[in-house]
Amino acid sequence: MTTATLESDPAGKAVGNQQPLLLEAGAVTTSSTPAFREEQAAAWGRFKEVPMPVRTDERWRFANLKAIQLDAYRAPAPVDAELARTLLDRSREMEAVAGRLVFANDQLLAHEPVSEALRAKGVLWLPLERAVAEHPELMARHFMREGAVLGSQKFAELHRARVRAGSVLYVPRGVEVELPFEAHHWLCGEAGSAFPHTLIIAEERSRVTLVDVLRSAGEDAGMVCGVNDLWLGAGAQVTYVSVQDWSRRVAGWQVNATVVGRDARATALALQLGGAHVRSENVSRLRGQGGRSDMLAICVADGSQEFDQRTLQVHEVEHTSSDLLFKNALDDKARTIFAGLIRVDSGAHKTDAYQKVRNLLLSDEAEANSAPGLEIEADDVRCTHGATTGQIEAEELFYLLSRGIPLRQAQRLIVNGFLHEVIERLGAPCIGEKLADRVQAKFEAERR
Amino acid sequence: MSSLSIRNLHVRIGEKEILRGLNLEVPKGEVHAIMGPNGSGKSTLSKAIAGHPDYTMTCGEVLLDGESVLGLDPDVRARKGLFLAFQYPMEIPGVSNANFLRAAVQARLPEGEELEATEFYARMYEKMDLLEMPRAFTARSVNEGFSGGEKKRNEILQMAMLEPRYAVLDETDSGLDIDALKVVSNGVNTLRGPGMGILLITHYQRLLDYIVPDYVHVMVGGRIVQSGGKGLALELEEKGYDFIKEGLPEEQSVA
Numbered sequence: 091m092t093t094a095t096l097e098s099d100p101a102g103k104a105v106g107n108q109q110p111l112l113l114e115a116g117a118v119t120t121s122s123t124p125a126f127r128e129e130q131a132a133a134w135g136r137f138k139e140v141p142m143p144v145r146t147d148e149r150w151r152f153a154n155l156k157a158i159q160l161d162a163y164r165a166p167a168p169v170d171a172e173l174a175r176t177l178l179d180r181s182r183e184m185e186a187v188a189g190r191l192v193f194a195n196d197q198l199l200a201h202e203p204v205s206e207a208l209r210a211k212g213v214l215w216l217p218l219e220r221a222v223a224e225h226p227e228l229m230a231r232h233f234m235r236e237g238a239v240l241g242s243q244k245f246a247e248l249h250r251a252r253v254r255a256g257s258v259l260y261v262p263r264g265v266e267v268e269l270p271f272e273a274h275h276w277l278c279g280e281a282g283s284a285f286p287h288t289l290i291i292a293e294e295r296s297r298v299t300l301v302d303v304l305r306s307a308g309e310d311a312g313m314v315c316g317v318n319d320l321w322l323g324a325g326a327q328v329t330y331v332s333v334q335d336w337s338r339r340v341a342g343w344q345v346n347a348t349v350v351g352r353d354a355r356a357t358a359l360a361l362q363l364g365g366a367h368v369r370s371e372n373v374s375r376l377r378g379q380g381g382r383s384d385m386l387a388i389c390v391a392d393g394s395q396e397f398d399q400r401t402l403q404v405h406e407v408e409h410t411s412s413d414l415l416f417k418n419a420l421d422d423k424a425r426t427i428f429a430g431l432i433r434v435d436s437g438a439h440k441t442d443a444y445q446k447v448r449n450l451l452l453s454d455e456a457e458a459n460s461a462p463g464l465e466i467e468a469d470d471v472r473c474t475h476g477a478t479t480g481q482i483e484a485e486e487l488f489y490l491l492s493r494g495i496p497l498r499q500a501q502r503l504i505v506n507g508f509l510h511e512v513i514e515r516l517g518a519p520c521i522g523e524k525l526a527d528r529v530q531a532k533f534e535a536e537r538r
Numbered sequence: 539m540s541s542l543s544i545r546n547l548h549v550r551i552g553e554k555e556i557l558r559g560l561n562l563e564v565p566k567g568e569v570h571a572i573m574g575p576n577g578s579g580k581s582t583l584s585k586a587i588a589g590h591p592d593y594t595m596t597c598g599e600v601l602l603d604g605e606s607v608l609g610l611d612p613d614v615r616a617r618k619g620l621f622l623a624f625q626y627p628m629e630i631p632g633v634s635n636a637n638f639l640r641a642a643v644q645a646r647l648p649e650g651e652e653l654e655a656t657e658f659y660a661r662m663y664e665k666m667d668l669l670e671m672p673r674a675f676t677a678r679s680v681n682e683g684f685s686g687g688e689k690k691r692n693e694i695l696q697m698a699m700l701e702p703r704y705a706v707l708d709e710t711d712s713g714l715d716i717d718a719l720k721v722v723s724n725g726v727n728t729l730r731g732p733g734m735g736i737l738l739i740t741h742y743q744r745l746l747d748y749i750v751p752d753y754v755h756v757m758v759g760g761r762i763v764q765s766g767g768k769g770l771a772l773e774l775e776e777k778g779y780d781f782i783k784e785g786l787p788e789e790q791s792v793a
Contacts, residue, residue: 484591489628492588493642493696494616503641507632507679 109164112283112313117251122223133250140244149241152427152459153398157341157367163283163313165252166195173278173307174199181274183303183333183524188269189215189259194276194307196255196284211265218256218287228260232291232321236347240371240400245343249285249317256287261296263323270299270329270521277314277336278307288318292326292354299329301521304336306364311339318346322354324378329357331521333528336364338393344370348385350410352378359386359516361525362397363532369398376403376410376438385414386512388525390505390532391424391456401430403443408468411442417512418449419505420456429461432475436467445475450508452482452501502533540566540603542587542620542704542735547598549579549586549760556582558760559598566603566703567732571746572739573771574757575779580739581625583757584708588622589615602704617646619703623693623710630680635692636662638680639699646700665698669725686713687722694725704735711745723748743775756782 109115117134121127142158143150169177178200181192190202204215214225222229238246257273275286292298304314314336322328336342342365348356362368374383389397403412418426432443449458460477482504490500509529513522542564549557556579564570574580586593587600589612600607607615630638639662644653659676666675669691681689690710697705707726711719726749730736738749746754746768754770755762758779763786764770774782 483628486628486630488588488590488612489624489630490638490641491612492616492622492624493638493700494613494645495641496613496645497611499641499645500613503633503638504630507630510632510679 109167111161112163112165113161115165115252118254120254122219123226125226126222130251130253133247137244137247137251140247142244143241147241149400149429151429151461153369154367154396154425157396159341160313162281162311164281166197166283166285167279169194169197169199169278177276177278177307181303183272183274183301184270184520186269187272188267189271191215191217191257191273192276193255193274193284193286194278195282196286198255208265208267212262213265213267214258214260215271216258218258218289219254221258221289225258225260228291229258232289232319234317234319236319236349236373236375238345238371239373240402242343242345242369242371245315246317246345249287249315249345252283252285252315253287253317255285256289257300257302258289259298259300260291261293261298263293264295266297267299270301272301272303274303274305275314275316276305276307277312277340278310279312280310282310282312284312284314286314286316288316288330290319290328290330291321292323292328294323295325296323297327299518299521300331302330302332304332304334306335306337306340309337309339311337314340314342316342316344318344320348320356320358322348322350322356322381324352324354326351326354328355329516329518331359331361331516331518331525333361333525334364334368335528335532338364338366338395340365342368344368346370346372348372348374348383350374350376350378350381350383353380354378355382355384357384357386357516359388359512359525361528362387362389363528365395365397367396367398369400371400373402373404374412376405376412377407379407379409381410383412384515385412385416386515387416388509388512388529389416389418389426390509390529391418391426392421394423396425396427398427399429401428401445403430403432403445405432405434405438405441405443405468408437408439408441410438412444414445415512415515416447417509418447418458419452419508420449420458421452423453423455425457425459427459428477429463430475431463431465432473434466434468434471434473438468439470441468441471441473443471443473447477448508449477449479450482450505451479452505506530541601542737543599543601543604544587545599545601547583547586547600548596549582549593550596551582551592551594555596556760557586560757560761562755562762564704564735564737566735568752569730569736569738569749570753570755571751571771572737572755572757572762573741573743573774576741578757579760580741580757581708582760584622584706584739587706588612588620613645616700621697621700621702621705623690623697623705623707625709625712627681627689627693629682631682633680634677635680636676639696642696642700662699665695668698668728669695670721671695687715687718690714690718690722691725694722694729698725698729702734704737706737706739708739709741710738711740711742719745719748743771746771758782758786
């Protein structure tokens with residue numbers, strides 16, 4: 091693999107090491123417009139001011155604060171041509187896509203634009219820097235308009251100060267895009283960093299799917315701090331899938347916000363496979379009547395991995411629904427945290443809100459923490475929430491064994507079966523198959 | 539030596555001894571039936587043979603064509619040619635029947651050899667036709683939401699696909715209506731032959747009208763207390779288990 095050239099540079103001059111330390115780097119200065127540059131500089135100031143999270147903050151309960159060591163990382167390093175080529179070759183997830191973007195260390199490697207037909211309909215599929223330069227009004231209306239409310243304000247400011255890479259997908263009123271869009275964000279080089287951004291703006295009655303793939307090129311340590319925002323106009327349908335498969339030495343923070351308009355439907359699924367310590371915060375705001383948000387996540391955690399997930403389902407108006415299903419499979423000494431809240435604002439009557447977390451422990455040393463919560467200020471609502479933690483049923487396992495299936499494989503089958511419900515809820519079989527393959531690949535990579 | 543041979547088998551669950559010196563020989567190519575009242579240890583026998591971890595063999599032997607299975611894990615026993623059709627087949631949510639069967643068939647291939655998918659499906663469909671199972675079954679999760687009859691058919695489908703040397707069918711007739719019983723029996727009858735020894739465990743004689751055994755054994759109190767031809771089953775049906783129990787010493791008659 092080409093990454094070896096980065097790792098094994100004898101002079102210790104791996105590309106990553108030539109970069110300034112992240113904490114001394116300041117905001118990005120190459121912003122596409124002066125206004126955006128100013129914003130980024132201001133965000134850096136706020137990043138410096140906002141204190142580090144503390145354990146006494148309820149939003150960081152159970153969290154491993156020692157995992158937050160930002161001083162170890164450096165600003166994103168440029169990627170040489172050879173590595174870029176290798177990564178491009180590996181940057182294909184779906185067979186056919188409506189558009190593709192590939193970034194490595196926040197550097198744009200490839201931009202496959204939309205078809206002429208979609209362009210004529212007004213669909214925008216742009217790298218963030220171009221969107222900032224060419225569509226300032228659109229960006230002003232939608233770029234990071236929802237603050238990070240679940241504890242990661244500091245990381246959101248850092249992202250805002252450092253962001254260069256990202257996809258901006260705008261789908262005009264009534265336009266339906268059949269094929270999915272696909273964006274790849276690679277992290278490479280020792281102690282590197284990346285700040286991937288995703289912004290989907292789906293106007294009235296539009297329909298679109300986007301798959302983000304976040305990966306490490308090698309086994310290097312690094313950090314990733316990403317922000318995703320999904321905006322759904324009336325009747326819009328958005329499916330957003332993110333696949334995270336960083337090296338086991340990466341720390342990640344993800345802040346996701348989804349705003350659902352009237353009769354719109356958002357379906358988001360996050361597949362978490364890699365990383366040493368990954369925290370993701372997901373907020374769904376049901377802002378228009380008839381809106382619905384499906385929040386789905388799968389964590390396959392083993393070794394000493396930690397996945398920390400915080401969620402908020404906010405029902406701002408009546409007749410809205412949200413349905414969260416998170417499943418975690420934990421092996422070895424892995425650890426997961428789930429803290430979720432359903433908030434039904436006053437007046438948001440006829441709310442349907444569900445929250446279900448299921449943990450499957452494959453080892454006695456794995457630890458799953460769950461804290462589901464409800465805060466209801468309206469009448470006539472249907473809300474359920476619950477978290478369960480269990481092990482593989484001995485009788486199920488015996489059944490598979492009695493068919494001659496070896497223990498390890500029988501356990502995997504059961505874990506796959508356990509996770510299947512989440513993939514099925516996505517309602518996109520082609521993508522679901524890829525997700526199942528990735529889970530399988532993780533199983534096969536372990537214990538070689 | 540071509541037989542499933544059980545010699546002086548003692549098995550306990552926890553501290554409780556359930557099988558107390560059971561002897562049984564099922565030669566390859568024959569069908570033997572074990573009948574017995576509730577609590578006589580019939581299901582314990584099937585689980586113990588299959589290697590369920592809750593059942594401890596304290597004494598005796600189980601030999602598969604002369605080879606002891608004692609201490610072998612259940613999956614190893616299965617790959618050596620043992621099959622257990624469960625009385626209550628487990629539901630495995632999210633795992634499709636096809637994937638489950640593929641994994642089981644794949645496990646029997648030599649290391650590094652990949653299952654040929656087209657061949658596998660062709661063979662599976664052929665067996666499903668025999669059991670009158672619609673194709674849709676392949677995509678459904680293993681036994682999830684299956685009726686009693688569907689579950690039992692699924693057990694026989696697995697047996698057909700895995701081609702064991704010895705199969706133990708635990709109360710395969712329970713929960714079946716007469717039509718389903720005919721289909722399942724027809725499946726078993728098609729599979730029986732010189733290459734397979736079958737041990738039928740049943741509470742009722744009814745099953746034996748459809749799968750006619752070569753021998754019948756009566757089990758009471760964790761032992762085989764009487765053996766005979768298929769006529770023995772009819773006698774049991776007529777007179778009930780009490781007539782057997784009456785002939786036994788007091789200590790054995792209590793299950």
